[in-house]
Amino acid sequence: AQSVTQLGSHVSVSEGALVLLRCNYSSSVPPYLFWYVQYPNQGLQLLLKYTSAATLVKGINGFEAEFKKSETSFHLTKPSAHMSDAAEYFCAVGPTSGTYKYIFGTGTRLKVLA
Amino acid sequence: DVKVTQSSRYLVKRTGEKVFLECVQDMDHENMFWYRQDPGLGLRLIYFSYDVKMKEKGDIPEGYSVSREKKERFSLILESASTNQTSMYLCASNHRDRGFPGPQHFGDGTRLSIL
Numbered sequence: 001a002q003s004v005t006q007l008g009s010h011v012s013v014s015e016g017a018l019v020l021l022r023c024n025y026s027s028s029v030p031p032y033l034f035w036y037v038q039y040p041n042q043g044l045q046l047l048l049k050y051t052s053a054a055t056l057v058k059g060i061n062g063f064e065a066e067f068k069k070s071e072t073s074f075h076l077t078k079p080s081a082h083m084s085d086a087a088e089y090f091c092a093v094g095p096t097s098g099t100y101k102y103i104f105g106t107g108t109r110l111k112v113l114a
Numbered sequence: 115d116v117k118v119t120q121s122s123r124y125l126v127k128r129t130g131e132k133v134f135l136e137c138v139q140d141m142d143h144e145n146m147f148w149y150r151q152d153p154g155l156g157l158r159l160i161y162f163s164y165d166v167k168m169k170e171k172g173d174i175p176e177g178y179s180v181s182r183e184k185k186e187r188f189s190l191i192l193e194s195a196s197t198n199q200t201s202m203y204l205c206a207s208n209h210r211d212r213g214f215p216g217p218q219h220f221g222d223g224t225r226l227s228i229l
Binding site for chain 1: 172218
C-alpha cells in the first residue's frame with residue numbers, strides 16, 4: 001500500500017532563510033508525487049508535480065523538489081523564505097494504475113518569522 | 115484556469131438535519147472527489163466519482179452519501195448530521211488518468227459546523 005509521511009507538523013524559518021519541508025513516501029511502483037499549498041481558509045493549490053520526467057522539479061513561487069528514489073524522499077525547498085510563504089503544505093502520492101486514491105500526508109504548517 | 119466552486123464557505127446546521135454540500139467544476143473533468151480535512155489528520159477521502167451516476171466509497175463514507183447527476187456537479191449529503199461531522203469539506207476534480215495521474219484541482223472548502 002502507498003503511504004506518505006511528512007516529518008514535522010510545524011516548521012519555523014526566518015524571512016530570507018532556506019525552507020526545507022520533508023516528505024517520504026512508500027510505494028511498490030514508481031510513484032507520481034505532488035506538493036500542494038493551502039493558505040488560510042482556502043483550498044489546496046498545486047505547487048509542483050513529479051511524473052518521472054526529471055528528478056528535480058521546479059514549481060510556482062520559487063519552490064522546487066527533488067525526487068530521490070534511494071531515500072524514498074520528495075523534499076520541498078525554497079532558497080529564501082518570504083512572509084507570504086506562511087501556509088500549510090501537503091505532500092501527496094498519486095494513484096497507481098487501476099486505482100483512484102490520492103494519499104496525502106498530514107501536512108506541515110510553515111511559519112515565517114520577520 | 116480550472117474553477118471548482120463550492121456553494122458555501124461557511125455553514126451552520128443542527129444535529130439530525132439533512133445537509134447538502136454542492137460542488138461544481140467547469141473543466142469537463144471526469145473525476146470528482148469529496149474530502150474531509152481535520153487538524154493533524156490531513157485529507158481523508160469520503161467519496162469519489164469517475165463518471166455521471168458512478169461513485170466509489172473512500173476511506174470514511176459512513177454517514178455520508180453522494181450524487182452526481184451531471185458531469186460538472188458533485189453533491190455530498192449528510193443524511194443526519196452529527197456533531198462529529200463538524201469539519202472542513204473539500205471538493206476536488208481532475209481528468210481521468212491519461213497515462214499518469216494528474217493533479218487535483220480544489221475548491222475553497224466549506225467549513226461546516228454541526229450544533
